[in-house]
Amino acid sequence: MAEDGRPAIASGRGGTDGPPVANLTLSEALQTLVDAGELSEGSPDYMIAQKVVREGEGALSGEERAVWDSRVRGRLAPGPAR
Template identity: 45%
Template sequence: MGWDNHVDWELNDAVQDLLDEGLLDEGTPAYGIAQQVINSGYDSLSEKQKHVFDTYVGNPLGKRQKELEVRRIIDSNPE
């Protein structure tokens, strides 16, 4: 196993997408907490950090996932 076997690369990519879309700003507490989750897991957070993550990262990720799914369905059925 490599040194980065604990990194959640999928979440890292999703957080980067939020940054690219302006839904999350680098340098904010939510961004820092997202980095902690990426590197150490959700369970490493305090209750307050979990609330911040869920509100400012988890909710936008959920909405974005739904939007991507709708777009995929629309694109696969052009009629």
């Protein structure tokens, strides 16, 4: 958890773009958002976030990237640089 209470992630990348630990950390951070009621399972935001976990940000379409950047990424606190 970041100091501001948002879930921290080790890397902004997931899927094949990042190391397995980043995928797990991102997945855990997303689950924290679901548990907190800030993200709903099955919602478009959630589905895009899961795509990032599975395939990495590089797999996002332009529209998905816009959603990820504007509605999901901002809810995640940056983790330490690796």
